[in-house]
Amino acid sequence: PRNVTRADDGALAVAGLGVRDIAAEYGTPLYVLDEDDLRSRCRDFRAAFPDVDVYYAGKAFLCRAVVRMIAEEGLHLDVCTGGELATALSAGMPPERMGFHGNNKSVAELTRALDAGVGRIILDSFTEIDRLTALARERGVRPGVLIRVTVGVEAHTHEFIATAHEDQKFGFSLAGGAAAAAAFKVLDEGVLDLRGLHSHIGSQIFDASGFEVSARRVLALQAQIRDARGVELPELDLGGGFGIAYTTQDDPASPQDLAKRLRKIVDGECAAERLAVPHLSIEPGRAIVGPAVFTLYEVGTVKDVDGIRTYVSVDGGMSDNIRTALYDASYSATMANRASVAEPMLARVVGKHCESGDIVVKDEFLPADVQPGDLVAVPGTGAYCRSMASNYNHVPRPPVVAVRDGRPRLIVRRETEEDLLALDVG
Numbered sequence: 001p002r003n004v005t006r007a008d009d010g011a012l013a014v015a016g017l018g019v020r021d022i023a024a025e026y027g028t029p030l031y032v033l034d035e036d037d038l039r040s041r042c043r044d045f046r047a048a049f050p051d052v053d054v055y056y057a058g059k060a061f062l063c064r065a066v067v068r069m070i071a072e073e074g075l076h077l078d079v080c081t082g083g084e085l086a087t088a089l090s091a092g093m094p095p096e097r098m099g100f101h102g103n104n105k106s107v108a109e110l111t112r113a114l115d116a117g118v119g120r121i122i123l124d125s126f127t128e129i130d131r132l133t134a135l136a137r138e139r140g141v142r143p144g145v146l147i148r149v150t151v152g153v154e155a156h157t158h159e160f161i162a163t164a165h166e167d168q169k170f171g172f173s174l175a176g177g178a179a180a181a182a183a184f185k186v187l188d189e190g191v192l193d194l195r196g197l198h199s200h201i202g203s204q205i206f207d208a209s210g211f212e213v214s215a216r217r218v219l220a221l222q223a224q225i226r227d228a229r230g231v232e233l234p235e236l237d238l239g240g241g242f243g244i245a246y247t248t249q250d251d252p253a254s255p256q257d258l259a260k261r262l263r264k265i266v267d268g269e270c271a272a273e274r275l276a277v278p279h280l281s282i283e284p285g286r287a288i289v290g291p292a293v294f295t296l297y298e299v300g301t302v303k304d305v306d307g308i309r310t311y312v313s314v315d316g317g318m319s320d321n322i323r324t325a326l327y328d329a330s331y332s333a334t335m336a337n338r339a340s341v342a343e344p345m346l347a348r349v350v351g352k353h354c355e356s357g358d359i360v361v362k363d364e365f366l367p368a369d370v371q372p373g374d375l376v377a378v379p380g381t382g383a384y385c386r387s388m389a390s391n392y393n394h395v396p397r398p399p400v401v402a403v404r405d406g407r408p409r410l411i412v413r414r415e416t417e418e419d420l421l422a423l424d425v426g
């Protein structure tokens, strides 16, 4: 995070507050949120995309305090389940500033979104068009909707592969004609208010050309709809997926660079197709919250295995960060409670779970004198760590502490064994 420093005693401090104090008060493992960092990333996006609605993708990490932070910073919010919707509503997020995603929204979820007055619902299937149309008719309302278009650009870290027809569960295929058919169906039925098209090409993307290809393709569809039905859709959402640096090898584009490139493509394509430039929106999740958080663990054991490698076991693991095991994701780790002049030693930071794949950081140099009781910080854990946390091995999920101006604030409390046992009703 931006406001992390090394204090005189060699310990890490966030916004002036030492991590030993945080660990002493809240225990480990825990997620530490640098609140000013998160807020400044919201502002960076808004400054870079001044006339664009920035929807924070709540799936990256959502709790009431974060909903309030992003709302105060002028962001919109993308939710994708009833649970996320409930969290956002209970934090007072204005429903008209929310978008509702998902490939299998239930009748109950859609009803709730309609009753709450959610600003836009992103349609993902013909089943859903029928479902929402029926609900809207019953209620006599006309919800704003977008059509999620699968543009045939599959973007991965450092690369994108253009495929003629994407074989995946989200959205309406562009190549197969389903996207156009969906737009015509919604327009012809006239029950839902079709505001525009939507495309999201993937996550942790560094190569902005994927966004450019996708913007070109959805705008071509926009022109096709205009030619067929005489309607120019007023909005366009280009999704999220902007990559962040997990290690020093990653080199993400700044929001400014992204904004410039997207603007240029959209303006150029609209001019070529003689389209009015639609009102744009984007949906960054990871890029807002990912870098603003680090996980603080306590070292429990240090084991040298036949001189091959040293395993440093911490008091969490795949239950608070599944990304290393699930995506082979790379993280870094650093000694957090003190300075050390010991030689660097190649270590593997592992968790406490009963699986050999329970790895937090595959390879990291830690001081050779790392020992039980030391604190280790793993940065970049704001996105898809707490939100994907589990209770594997009946480990209670860690709390989230926001720090601002040297003051800690518990925003998600630690789960307790009582919380876990409360679900056992047999």
Ligand code: LLP
Residues within 6 Å of the ligand: 057, 059, 060, 078, 101, 200, 202, 203, 204, 239, 240, 241, 242, 283, 284, 285, 286, 287, 323, 327, 383, 384
């Ligand atoms: N919009 C839509 C429609 C999405 O599906 C997603 C992410 C986003 C926006 C936000 O993407 P972001 O800016 O955060 O990359 N669990 C995975 C990531 C899954 C992303 C799912 N959709 C991970 O840990 O890498």
